[in-house]
Amino acid sequence: MSDTFDRLGYGTYKLADGEECTAGVAHAIETGYRHVDTAQGYDNEASVAAGIDRTDVDREDLFVATKLSTDNLSYDDAVATAKASRDRLGVDSLDLLYVHWPINTYDPEETLPALDDLVDDGVADRIGLSNFEPDQLTEAIDRLDHDVFAHQVECHPLLQQRELRERAVEDDHWLVAYSPIARNRVADVDALREIAAKHDASPAQVSLAWLLSKDRVAPIPKAASADHVAENWAARDLELDDADVERIDGLDRGERVVDFEEAPWNRA
Numbered sequence: 641m642s643d644t645f646d647r648l649g650y651g652t653y654k655l656a657d658g659e660e661c662t663a664g665v666a667h668a669i670e671t672g673y674r675h676v677d678t679a680q681g682y683d684n685e686a687s688v689a690a691g692i693d694r695t696d697v698d699r700e701d702l703f704v705a706t707k708l709s710t711d712n713l714s715y716d717d718a719v720a721t722a723k724a725s726r727d728r729l730g731v732d733s734l735d736l737l738y739v740h741w742p743i744n745t746y747d748p749e750e751t752l753p754a755l756d757d758l759v760d761d762g763v764a765d766r767i768g769l770s771n772f773e774p775d776q777l778t779e780a781i782d783r784l785d786h787d788v789f790a791h792q793v794e795c796h797p798l799l800q801q802r803e804l805r806e807r808a809v810e811d812d813h814w815l816v817a818y819s820p821i822a823r824n825r826v827a828d829v830d831a832l833r834e835i836a837a838k839h840d841a842s843p844a845q846v847s848l849a850w851l852l853s854k855d856r857v858a859p860i861p862k863a864a865s866a867d868h869v870a871e872n873w874a875a876r877d878l879e880l881d882d883a884d885v886e887r888i889d890g891l892d893r894g895e896r897v898v899d900f901e902e903a904p905w906n907r908a
Contacts, residue, residue, distance in 0.1 A: 766789035
């Protein structure tokens, strides 16, 4: 079990299984990242493990999270595939196991007891939820025996998730922000470009620094190129002033990068 949870993590969505993912993970760890995020649905867990093995960093110093796919949320499937993910990642236990989406085979009466049992049995150390709407989050927290460690959702200056961020603070879990630079849509926002110029930074770095300025928020940018990996990591040293933060706070447009008909927020 790793006690290391670095607020700036390394996302691996769309990093193809094989050398691209392995090299990306290895470079990220060598740059300084200690929190790596993957998922069954990314089909790259084995490559993430290979990237970790390519470095000299002790496994105990890394925090590795994965997610159950939407077809694997019945009790039996959740238990079996979580163990398979653990084996593909080459770890004794998963630092954090999420439900990726509360759709398809998600059933609170089956999925949530499976998560509790996976923690009790030492397959996973912590429970995470992802893409839950506030009512679904409340139901899950009430049903689970173990605490929710993290709730992962899209979050960036154009989709600020105030309600879910406030909930994370109230309930003492992390809001893990995926797509934290909105697939670089932030580069098209005048206010972010101006703040970036003021600090000799990039709009992407400003977006990450803004997220890091918020309580209980942990962004997990994905980057394939070595330059972007390093640029994102350098955002940790960017200190926005109060005026910058207030200006960014006013940008919330409700713009989602990830959206589809079956998504929880599109329920009738």
